[in-house]
Amino acid sequence: MTTIKTQGAAALPLNAILDGDCIEVMNGLPEASVDLIFADPPYNLQLKSQLHRPDNSQVDAVDDHWDQFASFSAYDRFTRDWLKAARRLLKPNGAIWVIGSYHNIFRVGTALQDAGFWILNDVVWRKSNPMPNFRGKRLTNAHETMIWASKGEGARYTFNYEALKSLNEGVQMRSDWVLPICTGHERLKDENGDKAHPTQKPESLLHRILVGASNPGDVVLDPFFGTGTTGAVAKMLGREFIGIEREAAYREVAGKRIAKVRKYDRDALQVTASKRAEPRIPFGQLVERGLLRPGEQLFSMNQRHKAKVRADGTLVGGDVKGSIHQVGAALENAPSCNGWTYWCFQRDGKKVPIDVLRQQLRAEME
Amino acid sequence: MTTIKTQGAAALPLNAILDGDCIEVMNGLPEASVDLIFADPPYNLQLKSQLHRPDNSQVDAVDDHWDQFASFSAYDRFTRDWLKAARRLLKPNGAIWVIGSYHNIFRVGTALQDAGFWILNDVVWRKSNPMPNFRGKRLTNAHETMIWASKGEGARYTFNYEALKSLNEGVQMRSDWVLPICTGHERLKDENGDKAHPTQKPESLLHRILVGASNPGDVVLDPFFGTGTTGAVAKMLGREFIGIEREAAYREVAGKRIAKVRKYDRDALQVTASKRAEPRIPFGQLVERGLLRPGEQLFSMNQRHKAKVRADGTLVGGDVKGSIHQVGAALENAPSCNGWTYWCFQRDGKKVPIDVLRQQLRAEME
């Protein structure tokens, strides 16, 4: 594979990484020629200062020049422009996926709707291993959002319902996907051993999108190609790809990467096989769900101790506060304690272990 | 509790369900008087039949694209208007939560940002028991999206980090929340046994929001009150609420519902506090109080460094002088250091963290 320059609107260069600004390059390609677009545009993060982990190490932030926009309206203009060019390339029954975070995804969704795209689903990528919130000032930002849209209302988009159902152990695929972020050997490094691209997406994510929303032989366009995850997975799965990337360094990494990919790599297919562990139920959820009330008394199995439930799912017993496990351990003067089997509550005059409530919640989740 | 009509901008009616259009009612309330807003705005506006373009021409229902555009812009206008009224009511350090689905949440998010709100997180409510997609044409729509935003950048919003961490078994609360939809006897029914409201939210969702983003005694406003889940949970948790609802039937159901709710005990509402809230103890006080003697040696936790206490509560270590934090940071060559957890002193041959002495002083102060 080689990097090809565009040459007018005549030909559609397949399995190539095109050099240039994505809007100009797209405008040079023939219209209605693409089946699927996957786009991972800049998020416009607007980071203010440096962030350190509690161990004082510094977080390697996404501060690249390509993520800088002067204002929301500048970002909106950029979004409308590339969406317009992308829409022109799409076949009437084609579809688009765009990924983003809360910084940009609302602007993107609005622009999609205004441009006439018809949203089919918003899909949440729930990261199994996100970066924590180091300062404890917000919720852990543990997901990103993808928007899946057809070219217009009533279009006959591709959706491989059964394939996704099999990927999900025989149950309908839901709009929330739990997948790990891209780390380890899959994460591409430069010659210094640093990450080659700050925001490389996992192949498992693209695998699921391409299996579910395209067919073998389809043409898949990625206007923000980066290090080419879309191209690599497209090649594995027997789809044709077109990548557009303006940074030479990314194009080079992507080219080498894709050259090594073999079609129908079995390992890649296994990535998405989900393993189902027994769901962890926080005790606090019993309180949120009203199965136990704040202020309610719990009793130890051995009847020696009692404690009161608080609104945040902690207990107070004597002068000890903490989780069901911590308070149990403290009252028993033991190094540890399984609060689930230690505590009971009272219902209709009878003592019932709180673990019964956990089982109840687990059963509901199936 | 009774339904109260608004009477000019003078009084703030608490724990009342106000009758009327939420924008008009909000404009009649005093500004900067509300701590938290939870909003579940409608998105099935069913405007299509009576829809007019800005120039008052009738929308041609045949022209899908125009119809769609006009309908989005009408929705945007409605969104901007109620957000503007809501923003006026919010205290400077107040915050807002808005919930929606892919039909409207992108419009809402864009309008929030344009109005000057500062997004803190987008939070995904992952439904453990969603309605399946019967036709198999899309992914099961298994989540809704909430946006949490402060009144502006730099505002000091309320976030009970430790309480949410407790609710989640001791690990940081993430931006994806797994909770079931509202069913069973929590789901309110009308006299015919039909559901009283089409989109009643589960109390567990509001419980988590109010525990995490408000304090007891705070004023919580819900401009689209419906059957009053916000009011019911606010009452349980010792928050004051203001509901606005224009449908008499919903107001009645909500009023009866909330009347039956009992507030939890005051001590059950206490929530695990952050360490930041504890009184500050200057290190010098340990020296003044004789817990540490001038000239005494301190040792770093990692045993690599030592320093000597001076009479004014500063340390000397090597050629570095300054506070416990400054000397620790300098010796470790780190941007910052928590001296309380970094330094130990020696007693009876054992190393003891100096933080133990701080705890001792704090205990005495109670």
Next chain:
DNA sequence: GGTCCTCCTGAATCCGGGA
């Protein structure tokens, strides 16, 4: 080779009270 332990890292709008 297996197991244990340490170190490193990831799309991040990440502090606040008192002078």
Next chain:
DNA sequence: GTCCCGGATTCAGGAGGAC
């Protein structure tokens, strides 16, 4: 309003070395 500086803050998982 600004400035200073005390001091609070992390989860999952992979790589690689030690034994």
